[in-house]
Amino acid sequence: MKPGEHTLTAFENFMEGIWKQNPVFVMVLGMCPTLAVTVSAINALGMGLATTFVLVFSCLLVSVIRNWVPKEVRIATYIVIIASFVTVVDYAIQALSLGLYEALGAFIQLIVVNCIILGRAEAHASKHPPLTAVVNALGMGIGFTIGLFALGGVREIFGTGTLFGISLFGPGFQPWIVMLLPPGGFFVLGGWLLLFAWWKMRKEAKDGA
Amino acid sequence: MERREEIEAPGALPSRQDGRPSRPFRLSSYIVSLFRRKSFARGVHPDTHKSTAGKPIRRLPYAPRISLPLAQHIGKPAVPLVRPGEEVVRGQPIARADGFLSVPLHSPVTGRVEAIRLHPSASGAWVESIIIRAYDSSTQEVLWREPRDMEALAPEEILAAVKECGMVGLGGAAFPSHVKLSIPPERRIHTLVVNGCECEPYLTCDHRTMIEHPADLLRGIGYAMRAVGAQRAIIGVEDNKPDAVAVLTPLLPADGRVTIEMVRTKYPQGAEKMLIKSLLGLEVPAGGLPLDIGVVVNNVGTLTLLGRLLPAGEGLTERVVTVTGPAVKRPGNFWVPLGTPIRHVLQCSGALDGEAHAELEVVLGGSMMGQAITSLDAPVTKGVTGILVYDREWISRETATKVYPCIKCGECVQACPMGLNPALLGMLAAKRDYDSMSADYHIADCFECGCCTWVCPSGIPLVQQFRVAKGLLRARAA
Amino acid sequence: MSEPLPNPGAETTATTTSWRLIAALGGVALLCGVLIVTAFQSTLDPIAKNRRIALERSIFSLIPEGVSLHIYAVSAQGTTLLRPGQAMPKEAQRVYAVYDAHRHLRGLVAEAGAVGYADVVRVLYAYDPHQQAIVGFAVGAHRETPGIGDKIRTDADFQKNFVALDARLDASGQALAHPIRTVKHGSKRNPWEIDAISGATITSRAVGRGINDSASTLLPRLHPHLNNLESPP
């Protein structure tokens, strides 16, 4: 902490990733899985939770060993730690649901290089005690999950007319195929970004008035 | 204007223009030539509004009091030779030139110097002026002249005479004529281009001058050719003035050194660079002057008055001014003594009858490049070609159009005679990216003809933005 | 970002010894190794089970009467029953023999794959040895364009091609009597032709080609030994 900067409460620390620095809508990070796997709500949730799991445990471990690991090999250890937890998640998802595993496909493995996780480990966990690190990571993970869900939900509703596989409009629904294609991901993301920017603008206008 | 770059002089000129014999004006050849009329690229076709073209030049009653700004030309202001209270006669020099880039002033009236003080000028600024009260009883004849034998003069002596008469470019630029006619020794001038285009809407003073004083004009052309050493002269006239061509053609000298050439009626045909391109097919290099390619351009008004004043040894005391516009009840062309208040001219032409002044817009010059003035007390100066008065109805019609964002219709690109991209420049101006405007898109080449603004369907004041940008860039460079 | 900037004064100036670096990396690696191995061991069985269930589900969906299946490796040498855990011999094709409640062979399911519009399209197809025809196919993983290429899953007309797609062997028994071909939509004339989906010709062709390639090597090898497969071992 810089001198003069007020110490964040645990709640603020948690909310950081959900609202102020939401990885999807504010920082626009991790676009690869964001656009590729969010064709359905369940995929989005699965991906989000997997990432959250990796994020929380990596940050916990990084924070625990932060005083013990010399700075020269910091990134190397982070990658090893993150990769290990990703492998664990990979097996866990296979064991839980093969369907989800197939849907998420290569993107589980790609969590290893997800900039959100490495970024959090480097920028936050390596400098804070375990509890703070975990709370922050949890916030970030949940923020990411919410972001993915917001995309996946919309894309599933329009793309297949369902949410979590439950049909919303009956059997005659006309799927919007573009929503399941990568361009659809961009459209929905763009829409959400627009909405976020608009909210922010209005809030600032109100605060200013 | 002083910048003269070393640019490769063009080789042989198109032989077509050389030594063409003068021929009488024939309607059939005029019609044929309509279809192969020379011109420059792009440009616009505004309504010409030349209703005053058929009216002979008349004189106005003298104003009781006149104000002569010491700086009516580009360059250093003149230095007064008279003191308040002194009596002056019409034509008497009352201020001398201050250096090379400066011209003297002559009294336009017989009367008494009231004061030398600040007086409103057309731009709104108060400038040092000689105020003279005219004698009511005077006949206002020119009483000061030193006739000279022009044939005996060497080129330098002609230049001295031009300077002595206080002549400046009467087409509006007010650049001292003797400077323009002074050719550096390393340059050779092959052609004198006589600008009789008068492409500005509303203005007809040059047109009337050509019709009424062709002999003076041809005499003036002869003096200028001798001064610059040009072997030939081409009078360029827009093809909406066939009567002027008809008057001039029979008077052209038999040796064929002076020809008259019709060019397409198109704005801004009368811009120096455009006219040279139309007549000779030559382009003045960017940032250069016509003399870089061996050409000197002079306005017909300037040369006509030189042709009249030089042999008589008189000074420039009056000029032809077109007074016109929707609010003018008795429009026409007038010989106006320099220094006459614009209010006086407008009263005489009926523009101020009954109308509240605040309802009017008074513009010096034509509708495309003229400047609106703030005070009716401002005087007519050497550079005033016309006084254009708009009434309320006209103004509100013109200002009713809404301003839209640029829709990139490209009309301005197809209008800009300089081949600039005003749409892009406008966008850069809006972003205040003046460096890019100047370095990449040549804003310096813009001569503010106003074509872009005239065509713009979005109503964007492009040329105004460019004026601001050029001003800022100049200020930054200085 | 509200992260504090690194404070240069707080950095240790002394270089860390190599030994410490190795120790740190080694320690972390050890820790992680333990973690991964634990996860691997504990999920091994459920994953295998999941896979088997998923595979069986799609196989039984092709042959609805089936209740049990056995895996055979088919090669030029003949057919071999594969016990669970037994490795697949090289150069062999995997065939699932499906049996009904009366322990009769109801059909054989094999894998095929060919390059489609976006990537390899993997399908399972069911072969009925009694009819000598292909009687169904199921799409595995694919990345064909949703709404166009993935019609192969949903298009009823396309699925009808596989009710009884002729896959008889010729007289020599060394090749298919008629290679399975995908033809332009609406121009199917023969039982060995697949009527392509209009607008998704490339994916349709991939399915046809994949099945043809697989069947034309598999079936000649399989046929002489069909008797071995007639009843479950």
Next chain:
Amino acid sequence: MTELRSAPHERLGVSVESIMLNVVLALLPIALFSIWLYGLSALALLITSVVVCLATERVFNRLSGQSSTLSDWSAMITGILLALVLPPSFPLWMTAVAAVVAMGLGKILFGGLGMNVFNPALVGRAFVQAAFPSAIATWVPSYAPNRFHEFIPTTLTQPLMIPPDITAWVKAVSADAFTGATPLAMWKFQHQLTAPEDLILGIATASVGETSAMLILVCGLYLALRGMLDWRIPVGMMGSAVILASAFHLYNPDFFPPPVFVLLSGGLMLGAMFMATDMATSPVTPLAVWTYAILIGVVTVLIRYFGGLSEGVMYAILFGNALAPLLDRSLPTRVFGRRKPWRVGS
């Protein structure tokens, strides 16, 4: 002297509204002809598209706190153009989706009038092409006998629902062998050519407003003569398409169709006259305009001959739109008294 305007003191007087209004007027005959061809459904399609476009623009005006920009007629043009490039049987709810996307994504997101990079109507059309590929490839015959008192069954599909199968309906209303394929698709997939007179008169299967090449030509000519349409774009685009098509046709007359077919079929004419010429999305400098036009013509033919789709005009124009700003900057005008127009900088 209160009035102090800066020069020039007079203007040409052609305003954005008058240009846009004239484009609307030029599109009206095409729209009316399409109603004559396809009846109630085309009318409903046009109305839906226009109303939704206007409403979208108004709503976004509200949200961004601007005053209404409907009076510039540009939203109206997008609405009409969008309807003209959709198939007549297109369900109204999908039309509404296309209109919202056209205005929202195609225009307003970029900053509104003049700021958009892509032709809004084509953005809308491209979106529904990707979203509803089967509905946009469903064609119905023109001059159906019942067209003025009955909708095409798909037109009134309930929102979000799949349009019904109209094969039976089409068989019932079409007199002769109607194939349900556009002339381009028939050439591409069945290798059959449609007679040029059918293409000129609008009898061939097509989008609502692509049918009559003749009418489009006349309406485009009107705008070009009034100076509200850059004649270089249709000339360059159609010219390059015809020249390239002729070359291919000469090379292999059996496989490649004659150039007149290329010119008259599909959306080439409509695209060249009214889409590629959209001022905001086309370049301004002369060299850039020609390059842009020729590029679109060439890409259109290449997509038609070698692409997966039978029609390429839409993507070709969108491609041209994307390049337009780049072309403007890399092919500047030659400034008077300067050389090397293509080199920015002095």
